[in-house]
Amino acid sequence: MPSLPSSASFSSIQSAEGQYNNDSDNKKFFHEKYAKCSVKGNFLTLAAQPKNVELGEWLAHQLVEMNRLLTGMLQVIQEVDTNTGMPICNEHTCPTMSAGRLTYTWLENGRPAKIPAPSYIIRVQKWIVGKIQDPRIFPTDPPTAIAQTAYASGDGSQPGSSTPLAMPPTNLNNSVTSLSGANDQWIGKPSGFPRNFHQDCKSIIKQMFRCYAHLYHNHFDNPFWHINRHLELNSCFVHFVTVAMYFDLLAKKDMEPLQPLIDIFIKEKVIPPEAIQNHKS
Numbered sequence: 634m635p636s637l638p639s640s641a642s643f644s645s646i647q648s649a650e651g652q653y654n655n656d657s658d659n660k661k662f663f664h665e666k667y668a669k670c671s672v673k674g675n676f677l678t679l680a681a682q683p684k685n686v687e688l689g690e691w692l693a694h695q696l697v698e699m700n701r702l703l704t705g706m707l708q709v710i711q712e713v714d715t716n717t718g719m720p721i722c723n724e725h726t727c728p729t730m731s732a733g734r735l736t737y738t739w740l741e742n743g744r745p746a747k748i749p750a751p752s753y754i755i756r757v758q759k760w761i762v763g764k765i766q767d768p769r770i771f772p773t774d775p776p777t778a779i780a781q782t783a784y785a786s787g788d789g790s791q792p793g794s795s796t797p798l799a800m801p802p803t804n805l806n807n808s809v810t811s812l813s814g815a816n817d818q819w820i821g822k823p824s825g826f827p828r829n830f831h832q833d834c835k836s837i838i839k840q841m842f843r844c845y846a847h848l849y850h851n852h853f854d855n856p857f858w859h860i861n862r863h864l865e866l867n868s869c870f871v872h873f874v875t876v877a878m879y880f881d882l883l884a885k886k887d888m889e890p891l892q893p894l895i896d897i898f899i900k901e902k903v904i905p906p907e908a909i910q911n912h913k914s
Contacts, residue, residue: 662849662894663897664897667863668897668901669867672868676875677879679872681907689821689824692880695876697765702872703844706848706865707754710852720751722754722852723751724752728747728750729749730847731750750847754847757843757844761841771826772826850890853866870891874888874898874908875908881912881913
């Protein structure tokens with residue numbers, strides 16, 4: 634990852650809604666011929682929550698893993714070309730953070746501003762890393778109540794007592810959103826995550842999607858298709874979308890720039906039906 638700029642204030646790290654432009658080019662990646670993945674098999678096995686893992690812990694794990702995969706794809710367009718001395722995604726080739734008909738803007742001093750795509754992406758990367766590495770948001774130590782009682786994995790009974798401990802709700806027959814807020818509970822609370830953890834997850838997913846949207850609309854041909862890494866890009870994106878839909882972390886309206894591609898993956902059953910069923914937002 635390239636060096637990152639100094640931290641921005643909280644008000645400036647949340648980008649404003651995209652603005653429409655008139656780009657209606659026929660994109661190669663919106664055709665079934667090119668919607669293939671390097672990874673074979675059921676992506677649900679990578680996304681579904683294991684029975685012995687608390688939901689907050691699993692979402693945190695998924696966010697870290699998806700950030701790792703996205704970073705690998707972004708590095709492809711951030712690597713400096715020795716011939717030109719510039720990366721493929723630069724201020725001249727990508728003067729705005731565009732994705733098809735959308736141009737994403739960044740809040741600066743409370744006002745939406747169009748900034749070059751590489752600057753936008755670096756700010757997103759810095760913001761996500763800042764979230765993940767903040768122990769107040771992504772705690773690395775178990776909460777006190779758990780740390781004081783070392784139970785075997787999956788054991789719901791307290792040693793020396795016949796009274797079972799109440800386990801956190803993880804029934805995904807209900808939407809993930811419905812699991813938060815009831816009886817002063819929220820997603821991740823049993824593992825020490827803060828009350829706003831679920832909303833932070835959604836915000837991170839939203840920004841990750843915008844990065845993928847830019848990669849596809851502006852860089853699918855060059856460099857991913859030219860260097861034969863488009864299958865890897867598709868695999869990373871399918872994993873990302875499967876998690877986002879399965880845990881209902883991304884609104885359907887925010888998926889519009891890549892909806893035709895997502896529809897192909899749904900039609901081909903690359904995105905598992907369980908993810909589609911759980912996607913309510």
